Amino acid sequence: MSEQWSDIACEIKEIYGNKDFVPLHEPTFNKKEIEYVTDCIQTGWVSSVGKYVDQFEQQLAEYTGVKRAVAVVNGTAALHIALKIAGVQANDEVFIPALTFVATANAVSYLNAIPHFVDVSEETLGLDPIKLEEHIEEIGEMKNGHLINTQTGRIIRAVVPMHSFGHPVDLDPLIEVCNRYNLVLVEDAAESLGSYYKGRHTGGFGLVGALSFNGNKIMTTGGGGAILTNDEKLADYAKHITTTAKIPHRWEYRHDGIGYNYRMPNINAAIGCAQLEKMNEFLVSKRNLTKQYQKLFEKVEGVQLFTEPSFGTSNYWLQTILIDEKLDRNVALDVLNKEGTMARPIWTPLNELAPYSTCPKADLSVTNQLNKRVINIPSTPLKGEYHG
Template sequence: MKPTTLVEFVRDTYQTDKFIPLHAPTFSGNEKAYVNETIASTFVSSVGKFVDEFEQKIEAYTGSAKAVATMNGTAALHAALYMAGVERGDLVITQALTFVATCNALYHMGAEPIFVDVSPVSLGLCPKAVDTYLGEYAELTEQGCVHKKTRQRIRAVVPMHTFGHPVELDELVAVCLKWQLVLVEDAAESLGSFYKGKHTGTLGDYSAISFNGNKVITTGGGGMVLCRTKEQGARTKHVTTTAKVPHPFEFYHDEPGFNYRMPNLNAALGCAQMEVLEAYLVKKRVLAEQYAVLFAGSEYSFVREPEYAQSNYWLNAIICPNKSSRDQLLEQTNAAGVMTRPIWQLMHRLPMFQNALRGDLTHSEFIEAHLVNIPSTPVEIVKK
């Protein structure tokens, strides 16, 4: 199959000769009405009815005990790691095949990543690889899980549900129990994805969702911390609201906190987007199926959801035969005004993480050299 075939399919699907982005926000409901209501109320900052309503909608949809809205996904992950007990000098196991925000949150906490390989099925952190790494390099002590060489505490495991495809959560939970580690899910990309009937982000102790402009639904900028218990949620909300103790007029803060709360203006957009989320997910699955048919029998392999999961197909992806064919596809599609993108460079290739501890990354390196993301915005009509 030639790159021009993909260009023709995408243009036919989106019915336009203009530039086609990878994933654009779609506004088809009450977004303007709710945002205008927020402006009229003057409550456009971190206090207002839409913040509470948005949190409740996410709780109801995901089944989380408590959801806490934040200003972006990185802030949500930072808060989740803080609540999980990650401290300066700790080690945290995560994947090298991820967006840099995963590691930025660790860096700004003074924690350090350990990069472990991903599964070729989920594209996310592989539980067998995690257990193998720990068996070789870690030991359990009175202080918990400790790295044999550095003697640093290994505190948490952070899988990322790559492009919305859920990782093997049961197996990761078991590994975390075995090694006394906290599971924090980076669910930034996976709103609307389910693992064995449970929404991603609800099996870990904490998780983080993103509502950036390129996600399945958007609040412009925004994130959400999902908490396992209401008690954890109450403390997370307290910490992310500058740890201010409620009082009619006094300003008293009982611990260091973050000013991470989502503005009411953004939450209004989110509430409207939640009303159309299910429709978006249906359209995205239809588009994914059309891509699967397009690439069937070709030298390109379409990335399907794992058998144990239902993915939101946030970003559709294909695996190219080799790096040269990947580069050719990227060059020709982008030159034709159809946005395609390679996956992120592996984190240990970036200067700030080049000295990080890591295990074997065979699958991560293969995916890095072969994967291309293709346009994934949900559309009203997809050509049959």
């Protein structure tokens, strides 16, 4: 089996021009980023005030098709505020997939709420609406307009689907579940900028959504995130509390509530503006890379390239393979990384992490199975695909 993975590593290196080392995902910059960042430095507007923050928020809202976008320091901060303005309170429970990055659970915990782990779908790698409803029927009851967990007595306030590696969750049946049980839908779209569900951009289906622009995302601001919503009042509130809840005044420092210093610096927003201008080119390059991987893995026994669901269009942020359970995932990871092609397993299921080991959970059989089978492989857009 080691020889098989060594051959795969060689073919991946060939796709990337026979580099000695191929990272999992790295940012791609050109003259436009340098131009905008230089403008920030030369004018002195490098911190939390400047034209690029407003410009980035406007362009992002237009790109994703929502009314408002609020830029913040990172994706976790975006999700934290998204949950807060959605009404999640201390001692509430929030349904989240067990198979997601830890930030999804951390954002819930920042509000002194409790993550409630549910299973994912093999079709999307994201939250499974059918299994969610089955779980609700088993442990929940409606009382005074709220869904109550009969095992804990707590209100279950919201659902947070996460579009894993850019592949959209099946949102229509999930929205039906939310409507039936009075649950607020908050989308963790951290990985899915440029992904669409039935023709609509992810992140805009719920009351509020969250994006991430970390250095390894499909486009980056260095560090950064954004809150998406179609509710103008919620957007104004999000902007206010992420800028320390300061009341506008020419010189006085007055704050009308507990705020957060989550402002995105202008210099980061400048990078974002330049990157967003190239999003369509990034997406084309990502799909071309997917086609090359499809050819590669068609001839590899026991390995399958994960592709977008029939109802969605993925940004293919991280290329993902599924290996047969009879194969040893750790052998694959060891050989690929030794051969200079960076590869990573999917996240450890959150219910297995010490801080969250006692949280309520549903049947997680699919999560446990996928945990042994999913590997991410190099996914950086191929520079020659879009640079002129």
